[in-house]
Amino acid sequence: MTRQMEGMIGVIAAQTLLGTIGLCALESGADPVSVAFYRCLIGGIALGLYCLWRRDLTGIFRLPGRVFLLAASSGVLMAGNWVLFFEGIRQTGIAVATITFHIQPFLVVLLGAVVFRERLHGVTLMWIALALIGLALSTGLTGAQLSADRSYLLGLGATLAAAFLYAGVTVIAKGLTGLTAPQLATIQFLTGSLLLAAFSPISPLAVTGAQWGWLGIIGLVHTAGVYVVLYKALPKLTTPVIAVLLFLYPASAVVVDALAYGHLIGPGQVAGLVLIILASLAVTLKWGAQATCSA
DSSP, rough: OOOOHHHHHHHHHHHHHHHHHHHHHHHTTTHHHHHHHHHHHHHHHHHHHHHHHHTTTTTGSSHHHHHHHHHHHHHHHHHHHHHHHHHHHHOOHHHHHHHHHHHHHHHHHHHHHHHHHHOHHHHHHHHHHHHHHHHHHHHTTTEEEEEEEEHHHHHHHHHHHHHHHHHHHHHHTTTOOOSSSHHHHHHHHHHHHHHHGGOOOOTTTOOHHHHHHHIIIIIIIIIIIHHHHHHHHHHHHHOHHHHHHHTTTHHOOOOHHHHHHOOOHHHHHHHHHHHHHHHHHHHHHTTHHHHHHOO
């Protein structure tokens, strides 16, 4: 098996599995804070053990104070992102929340322009505008429905806020050096668990056996397991291949929502997802940017 094939299998498996995280969160019956807390705690411990196995766990304690503080700050944003995302799933459904969340690559571009003073080309702004049109379509709301369901709108707002926080995580990580990706994730998850412990998640003694099963899957499979698989698989692939395969996540979520709960998205929502995917690929692969620069 070639190196690229190994990478493709890893990313396909990871992204398809991620599409089932909403199902596990809903079936656990736990509130969003509790789901996010146990995801951080279980995933953080598992990744810490992975770092120990790699013999780079102690390196965390030798990090410069600024690097550790930034990594911990990104963990705060990560925890908030998960709470808001799980709330969005609860209010809007797995498919809509997952599609909406995938607006975050464009938020990364905009934040990067502010934080790193990266130049925004006109063609990039055009693709972002196209993604926003796709976002509007993917919600399934028309003008007459905008005030019809307050909880649905709150769910969309929570998901968009989650995407914004995750964009912040990405921007912080982009500026960090001197630590490995597993070390960064371990700091983020354990910081998140400490933060969320202050917001009264379900006590371990009150978690039922069935809930432990669902929360364990989220922490061990969707968090630590998927992270390790992606960490090993992504370096084996080119950027265009990665950009395409990452959209297996929302596609998988749409299928899971339909099979598990009978939530079928309409043609307009499918069109919205296609526009978001198209615009994301365009921004990632810089379609038209070279021509703009040369002009």
